[in-house]
Amino acid sequence: MKTEPHSTAAHGHLVIIGGCEDRQHDKAILSRFVELSGGAHARIVVITAASARADEMWQVYDRAFADIGVRQCQHLHLQSRRDANDEQHIAAITEADGIFMTGGDQKRLLALIGGTALDAEMHTALKLRGACIGGTSAGASAMSGHMLAQGRAELQPEKGAVSLGAGLGFLHKVVIDQHFSERQRLARLLSVVAANPYLQGIGIDEDTALVVERGVGIEVLGEGAVTIVDGRHMATNIAEIHDHMTPELIDVRLHLLPSGSKYRLPDDAHTPERALPPPLLEFLENVTKRNPIS
Amino acid sequence: MKTEPHSTAAHGHLVIIGGCEDRQHDKAILSRFVELSGGAHARIVVITAASARADEMWQVYDRAFADIGVRQCQHLHLQSRRDANDEQHIAAITEADGIFMTGGDQKRLLALIGGTALDAEMHTALKLRGACIGGTSAGASAMSGHMLAQGRAELQPEKGAVSLGAGLGFLHKVVIDQHFSERQRLARLLSVVAANPYLQGIGIDEDTALVVERGVGIEVLGEGAVTIVDGRHMATNIAEIHDHMTPELIDVRLHLLPSGSKYRLPDDAHTPERALPPPLLEFLENVTKRNPIS
Numbered sequence: 382m383k384t385e386p387h388s389t390a391a392h393g394h395l396v397i398i399g400g401c402e403d404r405q406h407d408k409a410i411l412s413r414f415v416e417l418s419g420g421a422h423a424r425i426v427v428i429t430a431a432s433a434r435a436d437e438m439w440q441v442y443d444r445a446f447a448d449i450g451v452r453q454c455q456h457l458h459l460q461s462r463r464d465a466n467d468e469q470h471i472a473a474i475t476e477a478d479g480i481f482m483t484g485g486d487q488k489r490l491l492a493l494i495g496g497t498a499l500d501a502e503m504h505t506a507l508k509l510r511g512a513c514i515g516g517t518s519a520g521a522s523a524m525s526g527h528m529l530a531q532g533r534a535e536l537q538p539e540k541g542a543v544s545l546g547a548g549l550g551f552l553h554k555v556v557i558d559q560h561f562s563e564r565q566r567l568a569r570l571l572s573v574v575a576a577n578p579y580l581q582g583i584g585i586d587e588d589t590a591l592v593v594e595r596g597v598g599i600e601v602l603g604e605g606a607v608t609i610v611d612g613r614h615m616a617t618n619i620a621e622i623h624d625h626m627t628p629e630l631i632d633v634r635l636h637l638l639p640s641g642s643k644y645r646l647p648d649d650a651h652t653p654e655r656a657l658p659p660p661l662l663e664f665l666e667n668v669t670k671r672n673p674i675s
Numbered sequence: 676m677k678t679e680p681h682s683t684a685a686h687g688h689l690v691i692i693g694g695c696e697d698r699q700h701d702k703a704i705l706s707r708f709v710e711l712s713g714g715a716h717a718r719i720v721v722i723t724a725a726s727a728r729a730d731e732m733w734q735v736y737d738r739a740f741a742d743i744g745v746r747q748c749q750h751l752h753l754q755s756r757r758d759a760n761d762e763q764h765i766a767a768i769t770e771a772d773g774i775f776m777t778g779g780d781q782k783r784l785l786a787l788i789g790g791t792a793l794d795a796e797m798h799t800a801l802k803l804r805g806a807c808i809g810g811t812s813a814g815a816s817a818m819s820g821h822m823l824a825q826g827r828a829e830l831q832p833e834k835g836a837v838s839l840g841a842g843l844g845f846l847h848k849v850v851i852d853q854h855f856s857e858r859q860r861l862a863r864l865l866s867v868v869a870a871n872p873y874l875q876g877i878g879i880d881e882d883t884a885l886v887v888e889r890g891v892g893i894e895v896l897g898e899g900a901v902t903i904v905d906g907r908h909m910a911t912n913i914a915e916i917h918d919h920m921t922p923e924l925i926d927v928r929l930h931l932l933p934s935g936s937k938y939r940l941p942d943d944a945h946t947p948e949r950a951l952p953p954p955l956l957e958f959l960e961n962v963t964k965r966n967p968i969s
Contacts, residue, residue: 536856536880537900538931562830565859571931586831606831606921616952627900627933631952635929637832637865639921658910658925 393507393514395551395593399559399585399605400484400518404445410590410603411515412449417592418479418513421450426477430459430493431485431519438483465497474502479513482520488530488546490523500549504674507551507595514551521559526550527580529558529573538571541624545573552593554667556580562605563587574612575619575628581664582610589640596671598645601638609636609664634660687801687808687965689845689887693853693879693899694778694812698739704884704897705809706743711886712773712807715744720771724753724787725779725813732777759791768796773807776814782824782840784817794843798968801845801889808845815853820844821874823852823867832865835918839871846887848961850874856899857881868906869913869922875958876904883934890965892939895932903930903958928954 394417402410415423427442429435439456446454457473459465474480480503482490494500506512514524522529525548532543545556556577558570561584570582585591586605593599601607611634619628644657646665657665688711696704709717721736723729733750740748751767753759768774774797776784788794800806808818816823819842826837839850850871852864855878864876879885880899887893895901905928913922938951940959951959 537933562862567861568856616954627931629933629936630929630931632954633929633931635924635927637921637924637927639831639923642923660910660926 391511392597393511393595395507395524396513396515396590397521397524397557397585397593398515398517398590399521399561399587401560401587402517402590402603403588404441408445408449410588411445413590413592413602414479414481414513414515415446415449415451421452423451423478424453424455424476425451425479425481426455426457426473428457428459428480428482428494429485431487431490431523432483433485433489438485442481442483459493459499462493462497465494465499471498471502474499474506477506477512479515480506482514482516482523484518484520487519487523487528487548490519491528491546491548495547495549503549504551508671508674518559521585522557523548524551525555525557526553527556527577529556532569532572534564534566534569535572536568537627538568538575538630540572540576540619540622540626540628542572543569545577550672552668553670553672554580555583557583557585559585561586561608567608567610570608570610571630571633574610574633575615575617575630578612578615581613581667584608584610593668595669596646597669598643599665599668601640601642603640606640607638607642609638610634611636611660611664636661685805686891687805687889689801689818690807690809690884691815691818691851691879691887692809692811692884693815693855693881695854695881696811696884696897697882698735702739702743704882705739707884707886707896708773708775708807708809709740709743709745715746717745717772718747718749718770719745719773719775720749720751720767722751722753722774722776722788723779725781725784725817726777727779727783732779736775736777753787753793756787756791759788759793765792765796768793768800771800771806773809774800776808776810776817778812778814781813781817781822781842784813785822785840785842789841789843797843798845802965802968812853815879816851817842818845819849819851820847821850821871823850826863826866828858828860828863829866830862831921832862832869832924834866834870834913834916834920834922836866837863839867844966846962847964847966848874849877851877851879853879855880855902861902861904864902864904865924865927868904868927869909869911869924872906872909875907875961878902878904887962889963890940891963892937893959893962895934895936897934900934901932901936903932904928905930905954905958930955
């Protein structure tokens, strides 16, 4: 029952949205999600499991996707892990060209679908069929292997302020935060990176998306910017201080990618419009990596 | 009429305060300012020229310094540039062990004293006599050669969002912002650094001070932290974009120095408690530099 991937989605895309994407006016980000899923003929599935108000969420996206011209849009209403192992639900993912995860609470989303057959089928959709997976707010944070589960947004970074959980693992070695500038979450993201320099922090503003084309490159869309915080070169005293204290952080690397930024991995076939800044190379390799089905 | 410098102040200190320093309870920062000025016997001068409500300001600091035990505290009430060239006022600076600049508007402060005989005498006090110069909020921003004059604190850095002016020049190659975490001013400081990578940005939190001992080292005191933003290695498109647009910024270096951080320049005579992190070396050299009287 596998369908042929649309040519535009051959590599599989992630559309990682910082929340509050426009759903009523230009719908620029949702339109791009649809386009990357194959256009108006794409079969879109909406997963509302992050939200306790699933039906309301569905109505919002049902209307928005219909406005964009999508003809086949389906609500996957998952209320239990049993639902996420149910054959009919899995079949919906198998048939989908685009899978969209709404906002809510990423812990709830993972508690319902993490490690289920539906989770595995989403990986197959992305990696083998080149489907497009979109997620906004909680649905964005859920995409990485290490997931920002919860944390206070303090004025300064704090040891122990943030706890991580296991996310869906569509991309690795990163942690994703959303509503980033609007909710002033840099200190929170620095708290994660200070304690986990293995992870590069990605902060996505509202109505802004980081689009990842697997194996190819990234692009920033929408009204805001994407902030990347890289602590791998950092020196810090975080191991020696107590919880709730502010760590010393020396040499954190910060990148700000405004909307319109577009970077491709270097390859033989394409001459990119502009050279990839070297400090972004490893970030790009990480997020565009074609991780195998696990 | 030159007085001998107190031994503790032999190098000249700057106490650069991010605003809202405690004036009623522990008065930790003001106490350190007094200590670095020579203790209870120090002659303290308070410059309120940044503020349109000079008398109110004076009353606040008169009381606070009296509580700390200062016996000779004098209000330098400057209402015009003529006042700042007046012999009696200059004599007060000549006699002072500690000079404190209150908050208000740094543009007002510079308009009144920038380039006057009083300004020159403050440099003499710091550099030849080893006096201590403190400043809070506007009084902090005014200390650097390039002064953050005014600017919007937008969610993202913006080209043209901030304008600089000429400050007092007690330290160079930096720009100072205050109320830093509390007013969420990182984007504003990045706006400055993006357009002026020659300058390292210093963001000082409220009730927090960066203490600079000329030729020796720095220390962070108080309740918050000092953030340093270094754009010298940065790649950016800011020259190509229009005003009000968000620039791309790649590889900005960020340092967070919590209260209690203490760094000395390497020298032969002292073995520092801990090694200076190499990325801070140039920052330390800049801010502790014994700039000549100009």
